[in-house]
Amino acid sequence: AQSVSQHNHHVILSEAASLELGCNYSYGGTVNLFWYVQYPGQHLQLLLKYFSGDPLVKGIKGFEAEFIKSKFSFNLRKPSVQWSDTAEYFCAVRHPAAGNKLTFGGGTRVLVKP
């Protein structure tokens, strides 16, 4: 079955540390890729997306993600995290041949210690 994998379930780091969250998917062909963030008590928000073009995508709040087609990966990065980045992060994949459906990874809970 097609799937999206986020290998880190929990990440704990200190402020100013760098963050990288892994996301791998098993779909072949053209895909659209997304990272969503869910801050405590808030709804899911789109962090960034990749449809085509430059594989290095910049999103809000200093986040970026790199699409590596050969590795089926779309890892999320931030050079220096802040306490306010404490949240749960979800990778999602849309396969255009499957219409508008999104398949989500299991999520990664990130705790940034002040």
Place this chain on the structure above:
Amino acid sequence: DGGITQSPKYLFRKEGQNVTLSCEQNLNHDAMYWYRQDPGQGLRLIYYSQIVNDFQKGDIAEGYSVSREKKESFPLTVTSAQKNPTAFYLCASSTGQGTVYQPQHFGDGTRLSIL
């Protein structure tokens, strides 16, 4: 402000009862979705609808039913056939398809608990 409204925020159900979760959007989006969020499993698609009066099963449709009589509304019924209904339910909507697809917008969710 445009957005997605889910109600109620918290819902309690007795064993054997059906309950209906509401989802309304004023974004003029064609497509609407229901997800279930469980710890460590991310979001799993229950049902989705790409147009009024049409909907498709997602990955975990058993024990759930939906209707899409109006563009702005996509209620989800959790039936007594759903064996493990305690979860956080999220509604989303989006517009476009193919190359004009736009990312999904999410509501604040409904937390359903079994008494």
